[in-house]
Amino acid sequence: MLQILQGQTTSDVWRWTARHREMSTSNGESQVAEMSHSRVMYHRHWDVNCSALFAGDDAEIEETARFIAGEREQNNGSLPVPTDAEVRNWTRDCDTFRRERGYPLRPSSEEEASFPLAYTIITHITSAQVERLLREIYQPQNVYCIHPDAGSSEDFQGAIRGLAHCFDNVFIASKLEDVQYAGFTRLLADINCMQDLTGSRTQVRAWRYLINLCGQDFPLKTNLEIVRQLRFYNGTNDIVSYPQTAYKKYWTFFHHAVRNGKVELTRIRKRPPPHGVKLHNGNAYFAATRRFIEFVLTDQRAIDLLEWTRDTYSPDEVYWATLQRLPGVPGGFPDNIANSGYRFRFVKWTSHRNTPKCRFGKDVRVVCIFGVDYLQYLIRVPNLFANKFHYDFDPVTMQCLEETLDFRRTHPMMSNQLEHFPLSNYIYIKKQ
Numbered sequence: 001m002l003q004i005l006q007g008q009t010t011s012d013v014w015r016w017t018a019r020h021r022e023m024s025t026s027n028g029e030s031q032v033a034e035m036s037h038s039r040v041m042y043h044r045h046w047d048v049n050c051s052a053l054f055a056g057d058d059a060e061i062e063e064t065a066r067f068i069a070g071e072r073e074q075n076n077g078s079l080p081v082p083t084d085a086e087v088r089n090w091t092r093d094c095d096t097f098r099r100e101r102g103y104p105l106r107p108s109s110e111e112e113a114s115f116p117l118a119y120t121i122i123t124h125i126t127s128a129q130v131e132r133l134l135r136e137i138y139q140p141q142n143v144y145c146i147h148p149d150a151g152s153s154e155d156f157q158g159a160i161r162g163l164a165h166c167f168d169n170v171f172i173a174s175k176l177e178d179v180q181y182a183g184f185t186r187l188l189a190d191i192n193c194m195q196d197l198t199g200s201r202t203q204v205r206a207w208r209y210l211i212n213l214c215g216q217d218f219p220l221k222t223n224l225e226i227v228r229q230l231r232f233y234n235g236t237n238d239i240v241s242y243p244q245t246a247y248k249k250y251w252t253f254f255h256h257a258v259r260n261g262k263v264e265l266t267r268i269r270k271r272p273p274p275h276g277v278k279l280h281n282g283n284a285y286f287a288a289t290r291r292f293i294e295f296v297l298t299d300q301r302a303i304d305l306l307e308w309t310r311d312t313y314s315p316d317e318v319y320w321a322t323l324q325r326l327p328g329v330p331g332g333f334p335d336n337i338a339n340s341g342y343r344f345r346f347v348k349w350t351s352h353r354n355t356p357k358c359r360f361g362k363d364v365r366v367v368c369i370f371g372v373d374y375l376q377y378l379i380r381v382p383n384l385f386a387n388k389f390h391y392d393f394d395p396v397t398m399q400c401l402e403e404t405l406d407f408r409r410t411h412p413m414m415s416n417q418l419e420h421f422p423l424s425n426y427i428y429i430k431k432q
Contacts, residue, residue, distance in 0.1 A: 050400035056376035065360035084155035091162035123215030124149035127159035145193035237331035241321035282321025291330035346383035
């Protein structure tokens with residue numbers, strides 16, 4: 001169980017999270033009242049008992065889930081969210097937007113200032129959800145590259161560009177891809193951002209680790225907690241990598257072609273991967289060192305492998321995992337060391353039986369879209385991020401996570417008690 005304050009239980013912390021709304025600054029103004037006011041102006045604030053949801057109160061969970069479901073039913077199955085045009089209007093006055101949404105103007109601590117991060121965010125829909133994600137991960141010492149899908153609507157593109165316009169450390173990728181699901185362009189979108197993040201546009205920002213996200217991700221830890229976990233890695237990447245399974249060998253054994261926007265299997269066999277590379281499977285999302293990203297963009301083996309994956313299925317689930325095992329790769333793992341756990345990002349796959357059922361969520365492409373029942377689990381997992389959240393399905397899960405993250409940011413002593421989750425493989429690498 002996660003112990004956030006020494007000698008206190010997790011449920012104690014959620015009670016404190018609720019009570020902190022009543023805490024006042026020295027001038028008598030309520031900090032949290034200001035936050036709630038901002039949420040009302042931009043995002044609907046739901047009157048729910050997050051403390052009880054985090055604590056696993058079954059009656060409160062069921063009542064809240066029924067309430068949300070009832071509202072969905074009244075709105076033809078999807079809850080209304082701020083439109084892309086509304087989000088664009090938010091950013092017409094950047095000073096007001098940044099202030100009322102509570103974006104920090106300076107690093108929250110010296111420890112965070114000395115360990116800046118880079119982010120890529122690949123997104124295609126619901127700019128209001130992208131804004132909520134950006135606010136939760138934003139720090140002025142970090143740098144953010146957002147890749148809005150080239151095929152997304154003009155209103156969405158305008159909203160995302162408006163967000164980037166309001167910050168000097170947030171920018172749009174210089175080259176946009178029309179991303180196909182499970183296609184090469186999904187991998188290329190991240191590569192495009194990585195090239196920008198290591199180029200002249202950000203040369204003054206000496207970020208240490210890169211984290212890649214999609215628009216449906218959400219953090220489970222504060223920036224300080226993320227920084228402390230990454231420091232613990234001591235230069236090792238958090239990239240899932242395991243030997244290629246029999247089923248997934250079809251992804252790379254045969255040539256694939258994009259037809260009508262879909263990646264389809266052909267019966268044309270591919271040549272073996274270049275340089276005798278041994279293929280691995282893994283996850284498309286990770287945290288990796290700057291040295292690893294520079295290796296990806298400059299090493300001939302990485303460049304040739306990238307081109308080789310162009311006609312494969314879901315290459316982003318092969319490319320990073322394979323590079324992580326190459327001899328001499330910065331922050332990588334030797335091939336004889338197991339590394340198959342999901343540490344960086346928590347996903348509830350419907351096939352996984354060792355995690356709670358998706359009771360009040362919904363399954364989309366064998367992944368759970370989180371509902372309020374999952375808050376009690378998400379708050380205890382060691383992962384830094386979770387996926388997936390849909391704003392128009394259940395915004396309460398994000399709101400409750402926002403509230404506890406806001407509290408932990410203003411009470412950093414809590415972070416001192418967060419345990420670094422055990423990574424025997426990382427410890428092995430560090431000792432070599």
